Amino acid sequence: MSLIAITDVRKSFGSNEVLKGINLDVEPGEVIAIIGKSGSGKSTLLRCINGLETISDGSISVAGAQLLDDEAHLKALRLKVGMIFQQFNLFPHLTVGGNVMLSQMVVKKTPKPEAEEMARKMLERVGLSQKFDAYPDQLSGGQQQRVAIARALAMQPIALLCDEITSALDPELVAEVLAVVRELAAEGMTLLMVTHEMRFARDVCSRVVFMHQGRVHEIGEPEAVFADPQTPELKQFLGVH
Amino acid sequence: MSLIAITDVRKSFGSNEVLKGINLDVEPGEVIAIIGKSGSGKSTLLRCINGLETISDGSISVAGAQLLDDEAHLKALRLKVGMIFQQFNLFPHLTVGGNVMLSQMVVKKTPKPEAEEMARKMLERVGLSQKFDAYPDQLSGGQQQRVAIARALAMQPIALLCDEITSALDPELVAEVLAVVRELAAEGMTLLMVTHEMRFARDVCSRVVFMHQGRVHEIGEPEAVFADPQTPELKQFLGVH
Amino acid sequence: MNYQFEFGWLVEYYPQIAKGIAITIQLIAVGAVAGISLGIVCAWVRALGPAWLKPVVAAYVELIRNTPFLIQLFFIFFGLPSLGLKLSELQAANIAMVVNLGAYSCEIIRAGIQATPKGQFEAGSSLAMTPFETFRHVVLIPSLERIWPALSSQVVIVMLGSAVVSQIAAEDLTFAANFIQSRTFRAFEAYMVSTAVYLLLAILLRQVLGTVGWLIFPKRAAG
Amino acid sequence: MIEFTIWDILRNLLLATRWTILLSLVSFLGGGLVGLVLLFLRISKRKSLRAVAKYYIELFQGTPLLMQLFIAFFGLGLFGIDVPAWLAAGLALILWSAAFLGEIWRGCVEAIAKGQWEASASLGMGRLQQMRYVILPQAMRIAVAPTVGFSVQVIKGTALTSIIGFVELSKAGTVVTNATFQPFTVYGLVALIYFALCWPLSKSSQILERKLNVAHRNH
Amino acid sequence: DALGDITARGTIRVAVPQDFPPFGSVGPDMAPVGYDIDMANLIAEKLGVKVELVPVTSANRIPYLQTNKVDLVISSLGKNPDREKVIDFTAAYAPFYNGVFAPADFVAAKPEELAGKTIGVTRGAVEDLELTKIAPADTVIKRYEDNNGTISAFLSGQVEAVATGNVVAAAILAKNPPKRPELKFLIKNSPCYIGLSKEQPALLEKVNGIIAAAKTDGSLNAIAQKWLGTGLPAEL
């Protein structure tokens, strides 16, 4: 059974239909790259999977459970699926440790010592154990993004959604974040990531989804998609003539 | 006699000595480019000449008159020396015409019809006669900077100070402003300009001043300075190895 | 002028003044703590709360901010008893302070909440926090930090406004000045002394609020 | 004893409201003038003048308006100055409003970019000319909303003059209460009248503020 | 000299109550009426000047005089040594018996029985000073800024009893209030005097003359009849 099953999903903002019937099944352990032009609906798709947007039509199920728009279902979903954003969105008033511990304690009611232990473990995993007591604004962008990853991981999700997580970073900081993601992929985490890093997508992902005008326009293994694009749109997007 | 005579000028902000004894004589009709690293004191020097900063030591005289720090002297000086800034600093609440007329009417008590005539002439000179009734925020950056030049010219100064007047402009707008400056130089206006446009400096200026750590580190004709820098600092600044 | 200043009465009436200061401090302490708390709740309602509550809070806020404190006080103390709700003058004064500061801080805090980047709410949601948990743990503290200076000024203004509670016989600092004035006929001196004390209290209050801010908001950037 | 009808109550309160309005106008306009002077002192080049304005503002913003009223009323008389209630009320309110308006306006002047000062200086304008032709016209636009907002505080501030015996709306309220024994009705009406005076000002201040923010975003 | 100023001005400024029936209160047109107002008019008339009525409260009557905002205080002003230190008094012009007043169910026949009870009083009035002296230590005395406050506090039940003048209580009673102030006991006989600034012998003498004449020619008695419902008592 697929871990994430997206069936005929449509999403409109007012009269603007942004997702026009998306079908996509993600198996456990898959690493999927979503690529496509600006405005093609990549972010919207991820946000729908995480319940940040309610879908207009179709269905999404995660680990067999249907995504419904009430607080209990949403919470259950979000415990299974973590999300990381382009703008990091760390909590500025909490230390790095506090950021990673907060939701464990608030949502899962994990006692503080255990939450702290988990936080230290996750920060270790992203190579930031020494920053436990620093505040976000004392970190570089790359470090902040790695904290955001640790924060999501601390909730022990079964899948992670990543929306252009390296786009706001200076070029020299991109590598450190991608290294962390690469490791996660190697460890078997299911990943759905919107990315512009084509090289990374080719190296790490099991499948590549090319979105165009709110539809999955092409989909396949990275070798196939990058080496042999079928549609003129993907060719144009990849700059192949 | 020099038009602008700068003798042993020092300027400190608190304990930070930013100008460490500057000597520079500018002859009428000269066009001088001031180059140097960020923080080397270029802007501070121009601002001292215009009396926007008071000097800590040394003297500056313009057309034979000493620069003193009282309102009457300052006003006399500023009637002789115009200044144009990186950020244009147009008056947003006045039209283009109003911007160019205001100081004539307020400072020189020029009657309105004459001020307007002068304003139209100067706007013509910078190629903006059709924008007389527009407001600054309806203009492109390049147009705004040209209005700023017209505004300074309308006071009929004997010299113009320009502080990186193209640095805030998109690359495609730089040329239109430099064209105006080039024309002014050709017409014999005395110009002191801080600039990063090396090509322009080489083409148009009579002398180039290289500032380094609050001192005039090298000075000479553009050919000499650019082709044959003497000091390692200038070499490094110009990227010559 | 032929007026002789005379401060001898200070010795005899010093306990009244001390009591007045204590009551003024008590009023502002309760007013600040409960008023800001009320303001936080109301700000939450206005920014993020249930739709049906919003107009109720809006009406409360507008009513309080557009009528004088003195009239609110009279209404609570003299008016409410005819509806069967009788409050002592200190209760009435405290309630008026809380209600007043609640309305003002509601608007100030709401501005702080509305300046929160959307990403903070989304990050909270995606970590499975409910909207309320996100507000409580993620949004609130940075919002308060943004508006702390404005809020502090408002607390000082309300403290100075509390001088009118003497009108309902609450024995605050102004009451002490009036009391002394009516016994010694040293009106000018009594008011000068109490004015100086108010000035001192205002300066102190600012310091205290600054310290409170320093304690509840993380000390970063500088460190 | 003659009975007060509800109309008598309302009529007397409305008549007294004239004083509230007059007092508000006086203190707002007078306060505006003095506030302007304070503004100029506050941004003057002379340190001593700036200090004078700063201490003035700290004093008047740091003490209760009520105390200022008392001192103006009972204090000045001791110096042989005959101070009727309306004068004391007007004076204290003017000095008090001035402190706030001066400070509000200083914020607006300081919000004008430094480049505007420098550009106008380099065109040879003197300080007053800079203020008059360049800075104030821009500062005034952003000052409108907070200034209108503060007028609400002024109206509410006039209620305190009741305590030095000035018969405006609040004092009329207490007097009428005592003649009718209907505090709930009377203070309710008084509150409503204040609300009717203040709310339109609050609202327009909010609307102005929003408009200005939108205008800024469009630039 | 005050008398000279008054004649020169052509107006006499008199502090009168407007929250203290029957000495001074307002009608539906908000104009002051009462014993003290009639008295002020009488004196002005005899001085041949116009009268300017300045409404005051109990607490600020004396500061008004001290700060020269008025020439005379005709505001049911009682005499005591403290006040005599700062202002001068004429002869008495009206009777005034201070007492404690409360609804029927309030029991207190003498000051000692006020223990633990809550009494409202107007700050700085003679009642305040006297009650403070005679009431037991655990009596709760609430002092209001003016009589409006005191009366409102009594009528709204914020205090159980008030200390005030007997005729004042009677005037309130006459208006059929929700709570009826009945006499519990008298505190002090403290007739009303006209107050004026210290060291104004000419004015003092003149006003005393007018009062004496009004007593003999019956015009003062008429005022008493009109506002108090009885003639002047013999001791005046």
Ligand SMILES: Nc1ncnc2c1ncn2[C@@H]1O[C@H](COP(=O)(O)OP(=O)(O)OP(=O)(O)O)[C@@H](O)[C@H]1O
């Ligand atoms: N909250 C919203 N309200 C209205 N329209 C929206 C909203 N969010 C997104 N859209 C619209 O939906 C379309 C798809 O947006 P989306 O952010 O999903 O694109 P994207 O593929 O992520 O683009 P990018 O690469 O620029 O991030 C765009 O046209 C956008 O304007």
Ligand SMILES: Nc1ncnc2c1ncn2[C@@H]1O[C@H](COP(=O)(O)OP(=O)(O)OP(=O)(O)O)[C@@H](O)[C@H]1O
């Ligand atoms: N108002 C000021 N107060 C304190 N220090 C100042 C001030 N203005 C400039 N400085 C300092 O003086 C030094 C020289 O500044 P200046 O602006 O003259 O440099 P510059 O050569 O124009 O640099 P850039 O190319 O970045 O414009 C810098 O170290 C700067 O920090």
Ligand SMILES: NC(=O)CC[C@H](N)C(=O)O
């Ligand atoms: N107006 C009053 O309160 C008068 C009360 C009393 N006769 C006094 O002189 O204090």
Ligand SMILES: [Mg+2]
């Ligand atoms: Mg996107």
Ligand SMILES: [Mg+2]
């Ligand atoms: Mg510079």
